[in-house]
Amino acid sequence: MIIHGGAPLRGSVELSGSKNATLPIMMASALTDEPVTIRNVPRLRDVNTAIELLGGLGVAARWLGEHELELNAHTLSGHEAPYDLVKTMRASFVVLGPLLARAGRARVSTPGGCAIGARPVGLHIAGVRALGARVQLRHGYVEAHAARLAGARIWLDNPSVGATENILMAATLARGRTVIENAAREPEVADLARMLAAMGARISGAGTHVIEIEGVERLHGADHTVIPDRIEAGSLMTAAAATGGEIVISGAPVNDLEAVIVKLREAGVEIETVAGGLRIARPGRLRPIELRTLPYPGFPTDLQAQMMAMLTLADGASVITETIFENRFMHAQELMRMGADIVMKGATAVVRGPSRLSGAPVMATDLRASMGLIVAGLAAENTTSVSRVYHLDRGYEALDRKLAALGASIERAADE
Numbered sequence: 001m002i003i004h005g006g007a008p009l010r011g012s013v014e015l016s017g018s019k020n021a022t023l024p025i026m027m028a029s030a031l032t033d034e035p036v037t038i039r040n041v042p043r044l045r046d047v048n049t050a051i052e053l054l055g056g057l058g059v060a061a062r063w064l065g066e067h068e069l070e071l072n073a074h075t076l077s078g079h080e081a082p083y084d085l086v087k088t089m090r091a092s093f094v095v096l097g098p099l100l101a102r103a104g105r106a107r108v109s110t111p112g113g114c115a116i117g118a119r120p121v122g123l124h125i126a127g128v129r130a131l132g133a134r135v136q137l138r139h140g141y142v143e144a145h146a147a148r149l150a151g152a153r154i155w156l157d158n159p160s161v162g163a164t165e166n167i168l169m170a171a172t173l174a175r176g177r178t179v180i181e182n183a184a185r186e187p188e189v190a191d192l193a194r195m196l197a198a199m200g201a202r203i204s205g206a207g208t209h210v211i212e213i214e215g216v217e218r219l220h221g222a223d224h225t226v227i228p229d230r231i232e233a234g235s236l237m238t239a240a241a242a243t244g245g246e247i248v249i250s251g252a253p254v255n256d257l258e259a260v261i262v263k264l265r266e267a268g269v270e271i272e273t274v275a276g277g278l279r280i281a282r283p284g285r286l287r288p289i290e291l292r293t294l295p296y297p298g299f300p301t302d303l304q305a306q307m308m309a310m311l312t313l314a315d316g317a318s319v320i321t322e323t324i325f326e327n328r329f330m331h332a333q334e335l336m337r338m339g340a341d342i343v344m345k346g347a348t349a350v351v352r353g354p355s356r357l358s359g360a361p362v363m364a365t366d367l368r369a370s371m372g373l374i375v376a377g378l379a380a381e382n383t384t385s386v387s388r389v390y391h392l393d394r395g396y397e398a399l400d401r402k403l404a405a406l407g408a409s410i411e412r413a414a415d416e
Ligand code: UD1
Pocket: 019, 020, 021, 023, 090, 091, 117, 118, 119, 120, 121, 122, 123, 124, 125, 158, 159, 160, 161, 162, 163, 184, 188, 301, 302, 324, 325
């Protein structure tokens, strides 16, 4: 992605559907032999990977429109999620719960390491074991069997999003009642629960830290519209603030963005709700802040890189602490190549501003780090080229087109 920085973003932009909500919702289609329709599906590489994964299991996918996807697991025949797919997209692991519940067995590759940290799956495994599955780890695969799962009380050591989703889906078809305590409260978990409820599941408490599921005999087809992407919204907000622009994000999920709004306001960004969305402006200088990533409703780790990029421009020292992933400061090295002053010690980074960012060739290491570099590039002098754009295409729909429509000078190099 080649960016000529310096142009303040102006205009209005529409959000796509949430990637992190869409992926588990797609996996939920395997729980029923009736077709499901999912609307507001973002066109992303990760969605294609999920289609490929489900295809390998015998689930048919058909686009009904640009963002409407029909999935039909009537012909579910496989029970394996291969290493090749799981290693490119860790969210594939949440197919474990649906497969186990519907087919009685699943063989799912463990995801392995990741650029941002270890990404263990111990809580997912402990969860399905508690529901009565026999689980073995063999040849890098989790092999699980259960004639029928049985409801249980499960306390999560850590409110893992993926583990909560896996257990939630598995429990929908279990015999009896399941209670997940210390569950993840992310809006994407609540959206998955709404999809499952539309399919006939009996769930209460999704979006809080205790979720109760009363297992049913079978689930049926459903029609569900995915929530807007709060991480895309937050990314665009930091980009508008970093460039000193003014944008309106239509369809922004204001409630899901509370922590982000509070922190951006603290940094001097003007945010107000307008009909159908949010208006973001940065009329004056940015102020330094302290920031800690936390499980929802805390500040999301998926926006930490973008905030760091923005805070390089603030008048003073900001302190960022990353509490979710142990290795999620890879973008800091690249930001420093653009002139940022960042000192890291363990999970904390001190960002001293204001830096005069200058364009440079930089390399993306993961999805959100890439977006951080785009934010920096938009605010920097001269030309920034961000390579390994495939990371961005995993999770941002038409990002270059959306930013160009807001007045950014951004284009995709031919070889990307
Ligand atoms: C999801 C999101 C990802 C986001 C992350 C944290 C999707 C597709 N991805 O990832 O974008 O960055 O939530 O908000 O929704 N953990 C364990 N044991 C486990 C599972 C997790 O210790 O069995 C730990 C992880 O190491 C990490 C923390 O729990 O420190 C949070 O991870 P988790 O919530 O599971 O993230 P994902 O679901 O993988």
